[in-house]
Amino acid sequence: MEDFKQLAEIDGIMIEGKLSKADDTNSRFRFTSGGVSMELTRDLLYQVIMLYGLPKQKEDMVVISNKKMRTVRRQLNIKAKKDIKEGEIITVEIDFPVEESIADKIESFKVSK
Secondary structure, three states: OOOOEEEEEEOOEEEEEEEOOOOOOEEEEEEEEOOEEEEEEHHHHHHHHHHHOOHHHHHHHOOOOOOOEEEEEEEEEEEOOOOOOOOOEEEEEEEEEEEHHHHHHHHHOOOOO
16 A cells, blocks of 8 residues: 555545655555545645635735736757757857846846857
């Protein structure tokens, strides 16, 4: 029998978690009530909650940050080794969101060539 650790007992339902050897998180859960057990993976449990939960419950499950964000554009230079002229440099510009306080630090950092 697999090792599950009891996490809680709510309204006569015992909830147990199975630890993943890879990252020490509960990868599966077992719910037992009245001698009947059911196992769910973490992903399936989350899907069930998001499918059948009330709007307020769903909102409480999603983490929302109130931090000011800004888009920062950076240029990447990639030196190819195959499939194009060897030594040719490919320039790619990428945009990514960062917190405003971090964006200020990034903008102030200049690389001299």
